[in-house]
Amino acid sequence: GQNIDQxxxxxxxxxxxxxxxxxxxxxxxxxxxxYQQHAGEAPTFLSYNVLDGLEEKGRFSSFLSxxxxxxxxxxxxxxxxxxxxxxxxxxxxxxxxxxxxxLTVKP
Amino acid sequence: xxxxxxxxxxxxxxxxxxxxxxxxxISEHNRLYWYRQTLGQGPEFLTYFQxxxxxxxxxxxxxxxxxxxxxxxxxxxxxxxTEQGDSAMYLCASSPATGGxxxxxxxxxLTVV
Numbered sequence: 001g002q003n004i005d006q007x008x009x010x011x012x013x014x015x016x017x018x019x020x021x022x023x024x025x026x027x028x029x030x031x032x033x034x035y036q037q038h039a040g041e042a043p044t045f046l047s048y049n050v051l052d053g054l055e056e057k058g059r060f061s062s063f064l065s066x067x068x069x070x071x072x073x074x075x076x077x078x079x080x081x082x083x084x085x086x087x088x089x090x091x092x093x094x095x096x097x098x099x100x101x102x103l104t105v106k107p
Numbered sequence: 108x109x110x111x112x113x114x115x116x117x118x119x120x121x122x123x124x125x126x127x128x129x130x131x132x133i134s135e136h137n138r139l140y141w142y143r144q145t146l147g148q149g150p151e152f153l154t155y156f157q158x159x160x161x162x163x164x165x166x167x168x169x170x171x172x173x174x175x176x177x178x179x180x181x182x183x184x185x186x187x188x189t190e191q192g193d194s195a196m197y198l199c200a201s202s203p204a205t206g207g208x209x210x211x212x213x214x215x216x217l218t219v220v
Contacts, residue, residue: 030205030206031206031207031208033208033209035208041213042198042211042212042213042214043150043198043211044211045208045209045210048207048208050206087149087150089209091209093162093163094140094152094155094162094163095140095152095155095200095202095209096152097142097149097150097151097152098149099148099149100148100149102147
């Protein structure tokens with residue numbers, strides 16, 4: 001089975017950096033994914049890690065440690081539009097999601 | 108083909124009626140997933156297909172739910188004898204068989220009254 005844990009809510013200030021953590025337990029591993037979801041919309045794909053280390057994509061970076069079952073999503077230079085839920089997902093034989101972290105960016 | 112499409116976008120039905128949703132994945136994607144999402148929660152896995160084969164079905168999925176992907180392209184999700192607890196957003200996603208993320212459709216919002 002799979003367990004995926006991430007904080008329920010986080011708050012940060014515009015222009016700052018925020019790190020959203022995700023820990024997971026899975027019987028098989030074929031990649032860890034981060035998605036962004038605005039209220040009332042479908043999730044949109046942000047990043048993908050299959051090997052240990054940091055993947056950078058503009059203002060967003062994602063880190064993976066397979067031995068620790070740990071990942072984080074780093075958002076830099078926060079903007080108001082980054083207020084959304086961020087979902088951690090693990091692909092084993094299928095793809096399972098965490099409950100999401102609701103990020104609020106304040107001016 | 109610009110992405111995953113789902114139809115309808117919204118469905119209101121009376122309790123006890125049957126409903127069917129359709130998903131058209133990205134054409135070159137072998138895998139197709141169905142999820143259910145309620146307010147404030149992450150997507151809850153329902154089932155997935157690789158080509159036309161249904162490889163896994165969540166134990167949370169009662170016998171009232173069935174999904175098909177007869178030709179390995181589009182998929183349908185049917186809910187029989189709907190209950191108020193079935194009210195949710197039903198999301199479809201597709202991905203390549205190996206590597207890469209899953210891309211979501213806009214979802215079908217079901218309201219059972």
